[in-house]
Amino acid sequence: MNSKGRLYGIGVGPGDPELLTLKALRLLRTAPVIAYQSAIDKDSIARKIVSQYLSKNQVEVLFHLPRALEPEKAKSIYDQEVEPIAEHLAAGRNVVVLCEGDPFFYGSFMYLFTRLSDEYQTEVVPGISSLMACPVSLGVPFTYYNDILTVLPATLPTEMLTSHLLATDAAAIIKLGRHFGRVRDILHQLGLASRAKYIERATMTQQRIVPLDEVNPDDVPYFSMIVIPTKLKL
Amino acid sequence: MNSKGRLYGIGVGPGDPELLTLKALRLLRTAPVIAYQSAIDKDSIARKIVSQYLSKNQVEVLFHLPRALEPEKAKSIYDQEVEPIAEHLAAGRNVVVLCEGDPFFYGSFMYLFTRLSDEYQTEVVPGISSLMACPVSLGVPFTYYNDILTVLPATLPTEMLTSHLLATDAAAIIKLGRHFGRVRDILHQLGLASRAKYIERATMTQQRIVPLDEVNPDDVPYFSMIVIPTKLKL
Numbered sequence: 001m002n003s004k005g006r007l008y009g010i011g012v013g014p015g016d017p018e019l020l021t022l023k024a025l026r027l028l029r030t031a032p033v034i035a036y037q038s039a040i041d042k043d044s045i046a047r048k049i050v051s052q053y054l055s056k057n058q059v060e061v062l063f064h065l066p067r068a069l070e071p072e073k074a075k076s077i078y079d080q081e082v083e084p085i086a087e088h089l090a091a092g093r094n095v096v097v098l099c100e101g102d103p104f105f106y107g108s109f110m111y112l113f114t115r116l117s118d119e120y121q122t123e124v125v126p127g128i129s130s131l132m133a134c135p136v137s138l139g140v141p142f143t144y145y146n147d148i149l150t151v152l153p154a155t156l157p158t159e160m161l162t163s164h165l166l167a168t169d170a171a172a173i174i175k176l177g178r179h180f181g182r183v184r185d186i187l188h189q190l191g192l193a194s195r196a197k198y199i200e201r202a203t204m205t206q207q208r209i210v211p212l213d214e215v216n217p218d219d220v221p222y223f224s225m226i227v228i229p230t231k232l233k234l
Numbered sequence: 235m236n237s238k239g240r241l242y243g244i245g246v247g248p249g250d251p252e253l254l255t256l257k258a259l260r261l262l263r264t265a266p267v268i269a270y271q272s273a274i275d276k277d278s279i280a281r282k283i284v285s286q287y288l289s290k291n292q293v294e295v296l297f298h299l300p301r302a303l304e305p306e307k308a309k310s311i312y313d314q315e316v317e318p319i320a321e322h323l324a325a326g327r328n329v330v331v332l333c334e335g336d337p338f339f340y341g342s343f344m345y346l347f348t349r350l351s352d353e354y355q356t357e358v359v360p361g362i363s364s365l366m367a368c369p370v371s372l373g374v375p376f377t378y379y380n381d382i383l384t385v386l387p388a389t390l391p392t393e394m395l396t397s398h399l400l401a402t403d404a405a406a407i408i409k410l411g412r413h414f415g416r417v418r419d420i421l422h423q424l425g426l427a428s429r430a431k432y433i434e435r436a437t438m439t440q441q442r443i444v445p446l447d448e449v450n451p452d453d454v455p456y457f458s459m460i461v462i463p464t465k466l467k468l
Contacts, residue, residue, distance in 0.1 A: 011366070013255070014360075016257070017256075018255065018256045018257035018260070019255050019256070019257060019359075019360065020255065020256055021247070021252065021253050021254065021255055021256075021362065022251075022252045022253070022254055022255075022256065022259065023250070023252035023253060025256065026252070070379065071378070071379055071466055071467075071468060074468075075468065078468075102366040102370075103370065104366070104369045104370055104374070104375050104376040104377075105365075105366055105369075105376055105377055106377050106378055106379070106381070107378075110375035110378060110468050111468050113375060114375070114467075114468050117373075124370045124373070125253075125370070126248075126253065126362050126366040126367045126370045127362070127366070128255065128360050128361070128362060129363075129365075129366055131339075131363075131365070132245070132336040132338070132339055132360040132361070132363055132366075133360045135338045135339075136336075136337065136338055136358045136359070136360045139351075139358070140338070141338050141344035141347060141348070142338040142339055143338075143339055143340050143385070144305070144340060144341075144344060145304065145305055145340070145387075146387045146389050146390060146409075147340070147387070148384065148385065148386055148387070148390070148394075148398060149384070149385040150382065150383070150384050150385075150402075151377070151382065151383040151384075152382055153379075153380045153381070153382070155380050156380060156382070160382075163401070164382060164401065167397070167398065167401070168384075175380075232305055233305075233348075234305060234308075234309065234312075234344050234345050234348050
């Protein structure tokens, strides 16, 4: 009888393959099965980040999912998508799931974790999140001392974004996409536009840093962030 | 004439030496000078994390600083502490500064960055922050979908902690130390105690996870965190 395989969710970081951790690399290289997701009709970014570390002997399991899917819809999709991974685990094969950034920080690995970790031994490896990578790529010290930091999805209503931006010391605004124009207007109204920095695809080869007022709101990718750094002068 | 040395601020992660990035390891191994800080009368945690990767040929520069020093006092200390590092850089030697967690996330490297990066070429390498490591070590999916995440230093006044905890979906409470008892009381009053998870020294060999109500408030170390994870069921 086979013993069960182990499930690993590994953060592969924001884009630069050198921002993988030593632990993620070790697990990646020794896993017989590698699983990853991609947006529908797109290549998997997570796989691209680690492609140089993969070997031809590894089985790859791909699942396609729309990005930013609401949880109720995602849950029913994952109830099915989990099956091929569960089969490998049941057959005794370890499976490494690649996660952009960090697995537990706005990461879809959590759907696999809740469905599989009771039955299979599961280990999660934290990864460099865009929350750390974006301020570093922008060259702006982010949070310090007694700062409050708030991470705000741009999908939230204007009133909620406004009240949180007024109450925090530093902020990261994520999931900008088609909400960018509205967010920029809010920042101008609150007098925060001069402190706010925009970056897209941090640490990837296509990284772009653009002054806030020069960003084309019709062309803001999913992988973008507005960083409002600490006011403290160090 | 020598050309100037380069300054590197590298995140060494939360404690597990395997959570170093490949980039941090490469820079660390090739640097002639390694600099790091420690709390007064204590060994440097950052140095301990990377000790197995250091060689005897590397010059080490240590600076002692009290933890959680207020910025005004820290600034005048750093105006002096920066000197030995500046001398190495001026003499053409590259200097790698070790930073626990991530350099720009509540990290004292920012004092060196503001004092040296105008004069010397500077590169910062993001690291695994405790913000990512603690939820992973606790095994709790942290933030998802449209969640607002707030990072709160426990040093803040009770009213401010309360209003932010009421307004957020997920939270990390840092810098607990002697504020732990007060924070726990707030969490009970707000009905958040059952969701809140406590961890100390995440990913270090001395990592401890303790139920919130069993923590001894007189014995809470600097490296501890309360994590309030997402309410979303995935």
